Amino acid sequence: MFRYQQLAQELQQQIEQGQYACGDRLPGVRELAKRRTLSVSTVVASYRQLEADGYLQANSRSGYVVKARYQPPPLSSALVPKSVVPSIVSSQQMALTLSKAAADPAYMALGAAVPALTFLPQHALHKALQQVMKTEPTRLMRYEASRGAPELRMQIARRMALHGAVVSPEQVIITNGCQEALMLSLKAVTEPGDVIVIESPAFYGLLQALEAAGLQALALPTDAQNGMAPEVLQQALEQWPVKACVLIANYSNPLGSLMPASNKKRIAAMLGERGIALIEDDTYGDLGFAATRPASCLALTPQQDIFYCSTFSKTLSPDLRLGWVIAPKHTAKLEYLKFISNISTAALPQLAVARLLQHGQYERHLRQVRQQYQAAITRISSSIGRLFPAGTRVSQPQGGFVLWVELPAGVDGYVLAQQAQAEKISIAPGSIFSPTPARQKPLFSNFIRLNCAVVQDARLERALQTLAQLCHSQLDAIT
Numbered sequence: 001m002f003r004y005q006q007l008a009q010e011l012q013q014q015i016e017q018g019q020y021a022c023g024d025r026l027p028g029v030r031e032l033a034k035r036r037t038l039s040v041s042t043v044v045a046s047y048r049q050l051e052a053d054g055y056l057q058a059n060s061r062s063g064y065v066v067k068a069r070y071q072p073p074p075l076s077s078a079l080v081p082k083s084v085v086p087s088i089v090s091s092q093q094m095a096l097t098l099s100k101a102a103a104d105p106a107y108m109a110l111g112a113a114v115p116a117l118t119f120l121p122q123h124a125l126h127k128a129l130q131q132v133m134k135t136e137p138t139r140l141m142r143y144e145a146s147r148g149a150p151e152l153r154m155q156i157a158r159r160m161a162l163h164g165a166v167v168s169p170e171q172v173i174i175t176n177g178c179q180e181a182l183m184l185s186l187k188a189v190t191e192p193g194d195v196i197v198i199e200s201p202a203f204y205g206l207l208q209a210l211e212a213a214g215l216q217a218l219a220l221p222t223d224a225q226n227g228m229a230p231e232v233l234q235q236a237l238e239q240w241p242v243k244a245c246v247l248i249a250n251y252s253n254p255l256g257s258l259m260p261a262s263n264k265k266r267i268a269a270m271l272g273e274r275g276i277a278l279i280e281d282d283t284y285g286d287l288g289f290a291a292t293r294p295a296s297c298l299a300l301t302p303q304q305d306i307f308y309c310s311t312f313s314k315t316l317s318p319d320l321r322l323g324w325v326i327a328p329k330h331t332a333k334l335e336y337l338k339f340i341s342n343i344s345t346a347a348l349p350q351l352a353v354a355r356l357l358q359h360g361q362y363e364r365h366l367r368q369v370r371q372q373y374q375a376a377i378t379r380i381s382s383s384i385g386r387l388f389p390a391g392t393r394v395s396q397p398q399g400g401f402v403l404w405v406e407l408p409a410g411v412d413g414y415v416l417a418q419q420a421q422a423e424k425i426s427i428a429p430g431s432i433f434s435p436t437p438a439r440q441k442p443l444f445s446n447f448i449r450l451n452c453a454v455v456q457d458a459r460l461e462r463a464l465q466t467l468a469q470l471c472h473s474q475l476d477a478i479t
Contacts, residue, residue, distance in 0.1 A: 003038065004045035008053075011046065015055055015066055021456065022068045022382040023375035026056065029063070068378050070385035072394050075224045075255075075406050086195045086216035086240060089207045089435040101426035108454070108463040111417075111426035113253065113402050114318050115453035119372055121356075121365045125317060128352035128361075140348055146339040148174025148324070149350040155357035156324055164299030165308070165326075173325050173334045174345045177318075178283050178311035181325035182209050184337045185307035186244065188330050189277045190215055194243035197236055199228055201404070201433035201444055203253040206246055206281070210435070217435040218242065219443075224395055224404075227252055227259035230266040237274060244277045250294045251284035254404040254433060254449040256397020258288070261300060268301035279307040286315055286366055288399035289374045298326065305329055312353055314401075315366065320349040373401040376452040383461065387468035389475055401453040404430075406446065410478045411471050413448045419470045425463045 001009075014020055026047070027035065033043045047064045050056040057067045098111035109116075133140065147153065153172040160167055175181040182205075190196065192214030198206060200219035210217050220236055222228050227249060236242065247267070249259040259267075271278050280297045288294060298308040307330070311323035322345065325334055338344070356362045381394050381403060391408040407413060413429040420427050430447025454460055 004042045004049065007036070007038065007042065007046040008049040011050060012053070012055055015050075018461075020066045022066050022379045024066045025059075026064045026066070068382035068385075070382045072381065072385035072388070072392050074396050075393050075404065084218065084220060084236065086218045087435050089211040089215075089217050097421070098426055098428055101421070106424055108425045108459060110450045110454065110463065111428045113314070113449075113451050113453070115314060115401065116455050118455055119369055119376075119401075119453050120317055121361065124356060124361045124365065125352065128355045129348065131355065132348055132351040136347070136351060139351075144344045144347040144350065146173075146335050146344050148172065148345060149347055149354060151354040152322075152350040152357075153324075155354050159357060160299075160326075163293055164295050165302065167298075167326050167328065171326050171328050171331050173331070173338055174350060175309075175323040175325055175338065176321045176342065176345055177313055178281060178309050178323040179205055179209065180338075180341070181307075181309035181311070181323045182206060182246070182279065182281060183212070184325055184334050184341070185277075185279045185309060185327065186210070186213050186215065186246075187337050188307070188327070188333050190243050195240050197233065197242050197245040198435075199247060199252060199255075201254055201430065201447070202435070203248065203281070204428070204432045207432075207435055219435055222252070222255060223257060224255050225257055225398075226263065227255075227257040228263075228267065230263055230270060233267055234270060237270065237276070242274075242276055244279055245271055246279040246281065247297070248281045248283065249297055250282055251288060251397060251399030253284065253400065254395070254402050254428075256395050256400050256402065256404070258294060258398045261295060264295070264297045264300050268297050268304045268306065272301070272304040275305075277305045277307060280309065282308060282310040283314055284400040285310065287370060287373055287401065289370060290398065302328075315369065316353060316356070316362070320353065321345070322349050322353055370399075373399075373453060376401060376454070376456060377403060379456055380450060380452045380460075380464070383464045384468075387464055389468070389471050392471075401451065403450045403452055405448050405450060407448065407471060408475060409446055411446050411474045413444070413446055414442075415474065416448060416467070416470055420467060423463075423466050423470075425466060427467065 029040055029043045033040045056064045059065050101107040101109055101111055153169040156172050157167050157169040195216045195218050197218045199222040218240055220228055220232050249264055268278055282296050298306045307327040309325050312320055384394055389408050393406040395404040414431050417427050417429040428449040430444030431442035434443040436442045
């Protein structure tokens with residue numbers, strides 16, 4: 001056996017034993033050659049052998065990284081119910097359980113989409129907060145303007161212009177996270193009982209907002225790769241008195257789908273022709289894995305009636321509670337609704353984030369964290385393929401950090417979530433992503449959503465092994 005083959009065999013064993021996880025970077029060629037007193041050509045030949053065998057893949061920036069060898073198949077075709085009718089949203093109590101688990105360090109928090117500290121710019125954010133407290137002591141002792149701090153609104157407007165959405169800082173309303181941005185948008189254009197088009201599956205935070213406002217959800221089946229189809233929406237608009245449409249066009253939650261620009265334009269135009277508002281949730285727009293950020297509906301069709309909502313919760317820190325909403329045709333109404341809701345958003349986090357944006361730290365962090373999220377998605381997807389029962393399928397998100405997992409038909413996602421909770425593991429059962437009435441069998445009963453923005457360590461591996469064992473047990477009970 002040649003020396004390069006011996007080295008390849010050793011590295012292969014280390015990969016199979018878990019010493020190098022999916023997405024991990026192997027030592028550089030020169031570094032390993034020096035460490036093992038081998039020639040560079042021997043190490044290169046060994047890496048190429050592992051690449052040919054499917055263990056490694058070459059990355060122009062990162063050298064050789066461990067390849068995912070157990071990728072489960074993609075999701076099956078979109079679930080299309082026999083009939084789609086508006087329904088009142090209810091039974092969203094499980095979402096509160098997920099939120100509590102995310103704040104409890106005893107839990108392996110795979111349920112709520114909350115990034116672990118390792119994915120957040122802790123040092124830069126702490127420094128910015130300290131600088132604001134030092135330089136703006138008197139300003140922090142009063143209410144900020146209802147629209148938000150001018151410094152942050154200016155930075156947001158500048159950044160949105162870079163991505164094609166030209167707006168005035170005066171049109172930016174700062175909110176307590178994207179959830180409040182969605183709530184204010186819904187209040188601006190709806191009355192209780194109105195019909196709102198949403199995606200299916202839909203982010204459960206949106207379902208909570210609809211429930212709180214007494215609105216009916218018309219959940220339309222959504223493609224796992226391209227999002228809501230214009231043809232499906234058109235059929236719904238012809239049949240029902242729709243008042244607004246809420247979409248996550250860029251890296252939807254939970255599917256991770258990316259709507260093509262042509263579909264964004266068609267949907268915005270279709271709604272505009274009927275005088276129906278489009279509420280665009282762009283929470284994950286900055287977290288795409290491709291080199292170019294996708295355009296928003298607002299950027300592509302600025303003439304339409306669009307409420308653009310976004311947040312820094314997934315990129316900087318959930319606890320900042322910083323989001324914003326832009327709706328050029330409704331700025332005054334949104335400002336008033338914000339004022340009567342809670343007067344204003346705290347100045348301290350606004351001014352700190354404005355500093356990060358102004359000095360380029362936000363963009364530098366995004367370049368790093370996008371790669372982290374993509375690697376985390378790949379690793380957990382590979383582990384699911386290795387551990388979970390045959391027939392398990394997963395989404396193939398193009399951005400964000402959540403996976404939508406389709407389990408074999410005999411596995412109940414809600415039961416699995418309760419069983420996992422007893423093991424101090426939180427997951428999001430698929431049923432809470434649907435407004436299905438309680439008397440009907442819930443949609444997505446054999447689905448779960450997993451948060452992949454967690455520390456990639458032995459604790460995560462044990463949690464995934466436990467989930468897999470629980471799935472196997474449910475299937476065994478049937479047979």
